[in-house]
Amino acid sequence: MPTPTLEDVARHAGVSTATVSRAINTPDRVQEQTRLRVEAAIKTLSYTPNFGGQALASRRTNTVGAVIPTMDNAIFGQALQVLEESLAREGVTLLVATSQYNREREEAQVRALVGRGVDGLILIGAERPPAIYDMLDQRELPYVILWVSSGEGRHVTIGFDNDAAARMVVQRVYDAGHRKIAMIVGVNAGNDRAMKRAEGARKMCAELGLPALRIVESSYTLEAGEYAAQQILSNGERPTAIICGNDVLAAGAIFAARKLGLDVPRDLSIVGFDDIDLARVTLPPLTTVRVPHRRMGRTAARHILDWIRSDQRPDSVVYDAEWVERQSLAPPAM
């Protein structure tokens, strides 16, 4: 016996398909008795509504899509986890796709999700081809952007100020006494979070009267971070502190330092960004910046659902990024 349809249920319960549909979607609009008959039929046939049919007829999918750069590390895991839970609680399914930090791939994924009829979209960062936003606007598809604070009024963003956070990091490192600072940051192209962090740090250095900040771009793996740090530590004047665009890079930098026989933080301070699990277990534990993962996830869920249901565009939200002092930052040795 193939998958049962609404019609099978109707036949089984001795009613029309319309009644079955009502019994499912608006149980109050159906007599108690018939409702029970329908429910029984559904159970015995173990009927599940066909998604395609539902989507086609109701023009809604109860689905929200999210495109994140990667699932390979824990950076987006927490936010996603909370997002998923919050949506599930409202009967909405989350579809997750990844872009591998790649522009074209992200565009394709957005289109794929839109094509699947998602009722709303969660995106990371605001930097992407305008054509995408045009498409979303044209379809009046609600979307919310996480991890940044400036949608320049055009977008609903739920995040934090990467620029300000990076400035804070530099300030703290400066306050600890460091004057020779370098930075490792994720590839900037198409990644406004990385870019803003680099920019903020650069400007803050300038404001503090430090020499131009040396910034090395790196891809997003532990090994890449290690390699970048090794470059920094082997060529040119050696910094006393390295600021990293995320915790994975920072962990890599710790490796590089250790291999060169440098003690962290005595010989070299290293600061991370994100505060993922990993930041607590490195040795020394990473001094880093805590990103409001869970709050972003929860708020994103609420906002996108509000928007979908009320058809009213919600406001942007800016959370604070929090300085987390552990043990990888110390005053420089004399």
Added chain:
Amino acid sequence: MPTPTLEDVARHAGVSTATVSRAINTPDRVQEQTRLRVEAAIKTLSYTPNFGGQALASRRTNTVGAVIPTMDNAIFGQALQVLEESLAREGVTLLVATSQYNREREEAQVRALVGRGVDGLILIGAERPPAIYDMLDQRELPYVILWVSSGEGRHVTIGFDNDAAARMVVQRVYDAGHRKIAMIVGVNAGNDRAMKRAEGARKMCAELGLPALRIVESSYTLEAGEYAAQQILSNGERPTAIICGNDVLAAGAIFAARKLGLDVPRDLSIVGFDDIDLARVTLPPLTTVRVPHRRMGRTAARHILDWIRSDQRPDSVVYDAEWVERQSLAPPAM
């Protein structure tokens, strides 16, 4: 203008909807010239196929669903990442849902995905209510189970032998000279991976003539692991080695040891399981067992697609779990 449909494209290109459909799905069956006209129309209208319509008409969704315990840590991230990439390369979208290590929730998620018409399903572990398997069988829905090796012939599994891996760990720890061993393992209920690991370790201890292995169940967070280790180290006879059911728990155990002033591995050896990123950055770096994350992801993609497309159930695959020696295991102090 609302979302354009196939008909809009057809009108725009001066052809029939059938031709547009063909131009999209079987471009070779359409004249170069008309194809170009259609493509132009698609572009100017920024048309995207309606998923519901597609699904309804073709009775396929080009979608594979996966239910994993959590996205909150990196344990499943790598496999999922590879899975997603491999599927995407074939034009198939991956839907990810999480169960929070919770039976009921997992069942609900499976049903939700089935309801959405996934063409196939990826599951973690074989332990779940038979009703679920019955439903999948009834619908003849292909599904592949990861992270375990024994589907007892009933299921297609792609994984490794958790029992054997745990035995190997015990053997190695024993070989290092340890005789007082304890274990922290993830909650067993509904988690056959955790259960098998506990079982394997227990039996191996027995075979080696060691006293009954003390096993503490713990939930899956760093903090829980820390707490469990603290219990082990504070009550009863203190072991010289703690075997952990996963790396997160092991990292927690390292914390606990440090807080008690114990040096790892001098005073206490700790062994992890999984070899996620985190395992390399702890101090000391974790001696652990490498799970074939990427191979499982890749093979799962291939197998599920084969099954979907050929309608022939593929074979199960067993990979080896690999011992990874780092620095958290050493002979016990005298």
Added chain:
DNA sequence: TTGTATGCGTTATCAC
């Protein structure tokens, strides 16, 4: 190669 016509499973608009 292209067009016509039908059906996919559900919801929603009508009558009854």
Added chain:
DNA sequence: GTGATAACGCATACAA
């Protein structure tokens, strides 16, 4: 309250 029945957007068998 309930039952016909018309969309919904697409793929496909069939005809041309």
